Amino acid sequence: MEGLGKPVTVTVRIPTALRAYAGHEARSAVQAASVGEALQALVAKHPALRTHLYEDSGQLRSFVNVYLGERDVRELQGPSTPVRAGDTLLIVPSVAGG
Amino acid sequence: MSPAWRAGDITAKLSNREIAHYSRHLILPEVGLKGQEKLKDARVLLVGTGGLGAPAAQYLAAAGVGTLGLVDFDVVDESNLHRQILFTKDDVGKSKAQTAAARLRAMNPHIDVQVHETRFEASNAHGILRDYDMILDGTDNFPTRYLANDVAVLQGKPNVYASIFRFEGQASVFDARRGPCYRCLYAKPPPPGLVPSCAEGGVLGVLPGIMGSIQAAEAIKLIVGRGEPLIGKLLLFDALEMEFTKLRLAKNPDCPLCGPRATIKELIDYEEFCGIRGEEEEVPEGIPAMDARALEARLARKDVLLVDVREPHEAEIARIPGGKLVPLHELAARAAELPQTEDIVLYCRSGVRSAKALQFLQTLGFKRVWNLDGGILAWSDEVDPSVPKY
Numbered sequence: 001m002e003g004l005g006k007p008v009t010v011t012v013r014i015p016t017a018l019r020a021y022a023g024h025e026a027r028s029a030v031q032a033a034s035v036g037e038a039l040q041a042l043v044a045k046h047p048a049l050r051t052h053l054y055e056d057s058g059q060l061r062s063f064v065n066v067y068l069g070e071r072d073v074r075e076l077q078g079p080s081t082p083v084r085a086g087d088t089l090l091i092v093p094s095v096a097g098g
Numbered sequence: 099m100s101p102a103w104r105a106g107d108i109t110a111k112l113s114n115r116e117i118a119h120y121s122r123h124l125i126l127p128e129v130g131l132k133g134q135e136k137l138k139d140a141r142v143l144l145v146g147t148g149g150l151g152a153p154a155a156q157y158l159a160a161a162g163v164g165t166l167g168l169v170d171f172d173v174v175d176e177s178n179l180h181r182q183i184l185f186t187k188d189d190v191g192k193s194k195a196q197t198a199a200a201r202l203r204a205m206n207p208h209i210d211v212q213v214h215e216t217r218f219e220a221s222n223a224h225g226i227l228r229d230y231d232m233i234l235d236g237t238d239n240f241p242t243r244y245l246a247n248d249v250a251v252l253q254g255k256p257n258v259y260a261s262i263f264r265f266e267g268q269a270s271v272f273d274a275r276r277g278p279c280y281r282c283l284y285a286k287p288p289p290p291g292l293v294p295s296c297a298e299g300g301v302l303g304v305l306p307g308i309m310g311s312i313q314a315a316e317a318i319k320l321i322v323g324r325g326e327p328l329i330g331k332l333l334l335f336d337a338l339e340m341e342f343t344k345l346r347l348a349k350n351p352d353c354p355l356c357g358p359r360a361t362i363k364e365l366i367d368y369e370e371f372c373g374i375r376g377e378e379e380e381v382p383e384g385i386p387a388m389d390a391r392a393l394e395a396r397l398a399r400k401d402v403l404l405v406d407v408r409e410p411h412e413a414e415i416a417r418i419p420g421g422k423l424v425p426l427h428e429l430a431a432r433a434a435e436l437p438q439t440e441d442i443v444l445y446c447r448s449g450v451r452s453a454k455a456l457q458f459l460q461t462l463g464f465k466r467v468w469n470l471d472g473g474i475l476a477w478s479d480e481v482d483p484s485v486p487k488y
Binding site for chain 1: 301
């Protein structure tokens with residue numbers, strides 16, 4: 001995590017599909033310096049989320065996208081993408097309903 | 099796509115009756131006579147005529163899309179009526195595609211509605227799509243969504259996408275010639291059981307109406323060639339917050355379907371790709387089970403502990419008397435509340451979640467646990483019909 005600043009407060013928006021595993025929170029404020037740290041902090045707060053966000057290998061699951069601003073973090077620097085105070089991360093899982 | 103508009107052939111194509119019907123389109127400069135003729139020339143295949151497909155079909159029919167294809171093998175169910183407003187109470191049990199086609203023809207006699215009363219499958223998808231310019235994906239399951247995407251990419255046609263869950267929707271236009279495809283958005287589907295379906299998770303009735311209407315708007319924009327389609331963008335809608343969010347969606351350079359080193363050149367086995375056989379999730383084999391009548395006898399003898407692993411709001415709809423409510427996602431934290439020295443029967447709506455709960459308790463060393471076969475639905479069928487089915 002070289003080059004990352006101090007942890008700051010960022011908001012993670014949790015979609016309805018995952019709220020049951022996050023204490024029914026729609027938004028969760030966490031302390032983090034990077035996208036990966038923010039998600040880890042979220043999972044530490046709500047352990048039931050882990051299996052929904054991560055593969056056993058620790059990789060973000062391929063049917064879960066995380067956006068910082070309007071960009072998919074995979075297009076940025078992935079989990080090491082730095083975050084700034086006040087940033088909002090958006091979790092967008094795959095849903096199939098119709 | 100891009101149906102050819104023939105110069106010098108302007109008024110010949112729309113009859114006076116059609117001009118009267120489409121008058122409010124014709125006076126929009128962005129549509130006009132030219133755009134309306136493009137709509138008449140256009141052929142849109144709607145895969146699924148339910149929550150998303152039905153409202154999309156209604157607007158596309160009203161707008162004068164000349165050929166609409168409806169793919170659906172299903173019949174109208176009573177539980178569809180809170181959102182699929184094309185159908186009425188009298189349609190319950192009838193073919194969705196046939197019923198929808200009759201309504202659409204009545205709405206607009208100037209269009210051609212084709213019915214494909216079949217499942218959309220790898221074996222027939224190419225043949226069905228061949229006669230259309232684009233797909234509108236209104237399906238309700240992952241295998242058919244990947245199939246709709248793949249066949250559209252392989253035939254070089256756009257796929258107007260939307261998907262819903264509870265209070266939230268997603269929409270995009272996948273056109274691999276100009277942007278990303280569905281596989282660029284989500285390379286792989288979730289493993290079965292990790293993401294609940296609308297049948298399990300519920301859906302706000304008006305939500306598919308909103309998202310299906312967005313699909314219709316995008317399809318019309320593609321046809322008339324106006325505006326900015328949702329190519330390379332993902333639109334999210336949250337009905338609770340009443341918020342739209344537009345995100346950027348990039349083409350995945352490693353996409354196995356539309357990337358430069360694509361490895362998928364033909365349709366695959368989508369059920370296998372999604373890790374499922376059949377749409378409904380099933381109870382794994384070897385789970386100790388008890389049927390509803392046996393449970394009734396055991397409850398009368400008061401020698402069994404009944405545990406309801408559903409959510410509290412489901413227990414408000416219907417419950418088996420005497421059960422203890424421990425929602426599945428709380429089970430790990432609350433397992434200590436359950437005695438290992440008594441017989442325990444677990445139940446949910448249909449028996450799938452309670453089977454998962456049972457397997458989890460087995461890993462903790464529980465030996466005296468059974469799964470209510472068929473869940474509370476079976477209880478309503480076999481023991482107490484006054485318990486409503488939901």
